[in-house]
Structure formats: C-alpha cells, structure tokens
Amino acid sequence: MPDTLRIALPNKGRLEQPAADLLKQAGFYFERTPRSLAVPIRDAPIELLFIRAKDVVELVADGVADLGVTGIDLTREADSPVNTISELGFGRCRLVAAVPDGSPISDIEGFQGLRIATSHPRTVERFFDDKAIAVTTVPLNGSVEVAPKLGIADAVADLVSSGSTMLINGLRPVATLLESQAILIERIGASRTDTATRVIAMLDAAMAAKNRRYVVMNAPRSAVAEIEEIIPGIEAPTIVPLTHDGMVAIHSVVESSDVWHVLPRLKEAGASGILVLPVQQVIA
Ligand code: AMP
Numbered sequence: 001m002p003d004t005l006r007i008a009l010p011n012k013g014r015l016e017q018p019a020a021d022l023l024k025q026a027g028f029y030f031e032r033t034p035r036s037l038a039v040p041i042r043d044a045p046i047e048l049l050f051i052r053a054k055d056v057v058e059l060v061a062d063g064v065a066d067l068g069v070t071g072i073d074l075t076r077e078a079d080s081p082v083n084t085i086s087e088l089g090f091g092r093c094r095l096v097a098a099v100p101d102g103s104p105i106s107d108i109e110g111f112q113g114l115r116i117a118t119s120h121p122r123t124v125e126r127f128f129d130d131k132a133i134a135v136t137t138v139p140l141n142g143s144v145e146v147a148p149k150l151g152i153a154d155a156v157a158d159l160v161s162s163g164s165t166m167l168i169n170g171l172r173p174v175a176t177l178l179e180s181q182a183i184l185i186e187r188i189g190a191s192r193t194d195t196a197t198r199v200i201a202m203l204d205a206a207m208a209a210k211n212r213r214y215v216v217m218n219a220p221r222s223a224v225a226e227i228e229e230i231i232p233g234i235e236a237p238t239i240v241p242l243t244h245d246g247m248v249a250i251h252s253v254v255e256s257s258d259v260w261h262v263l264p265r266l267k268e269a270g271a272s273g274i275l276v277l278p279v280q281q282v283i284a
Pocket of ligand 1: 161
C-alpha cells in the first residue's frame with residue numbers, strides 16, 4: 001500500500017494511552033489488540049505502528065513511518081535528528097539532576113568530577129559540556145535512583161513529573177537539565193502528503209478542543225451584554241431566543257481552566273440552567 005500514511009505510536013509506557021486517546025479524539029477509529037504491531041485506521045489510508053517510544057524516533061528518521069509520537073527527551077537521545085511538528089501537551093516531565101540527601105552540593109558547579117547515573121547520557125553530557133563542567137555518565141536503562149546507594153554513581157539525572165519518587169528515594173533535586181513533553185515528529189526534509197497535512201490539522205483540532213468547554217445557559221435578554229463580556233467565545237457567543245418572552249439561550253466556548261472562575265460570575269449576571277459540555281474538535 002504505497003499511499004498509506006504510517007504513524008508510529010508508543011506501544012507501552014506513559015505516552016501510550018494519551019497518544020491513542022488523542023488520535024481517537026481527532027476522529028480516527030482503530031481497534032488494537034495487545035500484540036498487534038500494525039493497525040489500520042477505519043475509513044482512512046492510515047496505518048498505526050505500535051513500537052517503543054524510543055524506536056519511534058529512528059523509524060521516523062529512516063522514513064519507515066511518516067509521522068510519530070514520542071517524547072522530546074527521546075529525540076535528544078536518538079542517533080538521528082527529526083523535525084518537531086507540534087507539542088502535544090501530555091507526557092510532561094523534567095530531566096532533573098539530583099544528589100543524595102546528605103550531600104553538600106547545592107548547585108550545578110558542584111557536579112564537577114561526579115559520576116552521574118542516567119538513562120539519558122547524551123543529554124546529560126551535552127548539558128555539562130556546554131557549561132564546561134567535567135562529569136562521567138553511568139548509563140542505565142532503569143532504576144537510576146538506586147545507583148548512588150549501590151555505590152556506582154555519586155548523583156543521578158532522571159525524569160520526574162512531580163518529583164515525589166526522587167524524594168522517596170532520598171534524592172535532592174539540584175537542577176533541571178531538560179523540560180520534556182510528547183511531540184509529533186516527521187523526518188527532516190520530508191515532503192508532506194495531503195493525508196499527512198490532514199492528519200496534522202485534525203490532531204491540532206483535537207488538541208485545541210481538549211482545553212475548551214462548550215457552555216450553554218439561559219438568561220434574560222437584558223443580561224446578554226454583561227455575559228458576553230464574561231464569555232466572549234471564539235468570535236462571539238451564539239444567542240438563541242426562547243419561547244419565554246425576554247429570555248435567550250447563550251452558547252459559548254470557554255478555556256477549561258477558566259470554567260471555575262466564570263461560573264459564579266455568570267450566575268451573578270443572571271444566567272441559569274448552565275451546562276458545561278466537552279468539545280470534540282476546534283477547527284479555526
Ligand atoms: P516510560 O513510560 O518510562 O516508557 O517513558 C516514556 C516517556 O514518557 C519518557 O521518555 C518521557 O518522554 C515520558 N514521561 C513523562 N513523564 C514521565 C516520568 N515522570 N518519568 C518518566 N518518563 C516520563
């Protein structure tokens with residue numbers, strides 16, 4: 001199938017579920033069994049390849065997959081560079097350099113001469129090289145946080161989201177070396193097909209929708225101006241007359257993070273019967 005667009009997605013780990021959810025929200029229907037590697041999307045010339053998040057980068061760089069979802073951190077560690085199309089807003093984490101609780105080290109200069117256990121040796125080496133601080137990396141694929149206890153490293157550089165795992169393991173964060181999140185990638189210099197362009201637009205629409213809510217309410221016509229100021233919507237709210245004289249229904253789109261602040265103000269302005277609904281896609 002030469003015209004089939006291939007999208008490489010993580011088959012396990014933290015990026016797996018949110019990546020699949022984003023595709024579904026974008027309107028792509030697929031059924032994946034736990035062992036399936038290649039899964040067709042129904043009604044579109046698209047095939048999903050489920051592989052390790054790490055391998056997504058190489059498959060896209062080699063042109064085996066046209067698009068891929070992976071972490072910024074993994075693109076920095078990969079052999080081949082790729083082009084970032086968009087940030088996807090999930091899988092947010094930081095690569096943090098940390099020392100054992102009792103250590104006197106309080107800044108990055110204190111890492112001079114230390115052995116640093118990490119699953120991201122290239123990123124760590126690049127960070128310290130740039131600052132002319134000589135360190136030795138101890139590459140590990142997992143359980144990085146136990147390396148100082150085992151005596152094989154003096155410090156660690158590990159991915160954290162909240163940072164609580166580090167604290168539990170007796171480690172004190174000193175500096176953030178890299179901020180990461182999931183991204184959509186393509187091969188450098190790739191010529192985008194129509195299908196690829198449409199997929200990218202649909203993923204953008206799904207991402208835009210994730211952060212929005214559709215708000216519907218009734219209000220006296222006299223309150224419309226005040227309510228419009230509170231929830232201006234994408235262009236302007238939709239106003240629909242109701243059979244009760246002087247009453248209207250108002251529809252608008254609100255940033256999810258604003259809903260909490262906006263609801264009491266709408267009530268004060270005279271709105272009633274307020275519904276807050278999810279949005280599937282926003283196409284600008
Ligand atoms: P894993 O779930 O360990 O296979 O990690 C896959 C990718 O998830 C990492 O390379 C990061 O891009 C991302 N990630 C997001 N949050 C975290 C976290 N707290 N720890 C590790 N990886 C994370």
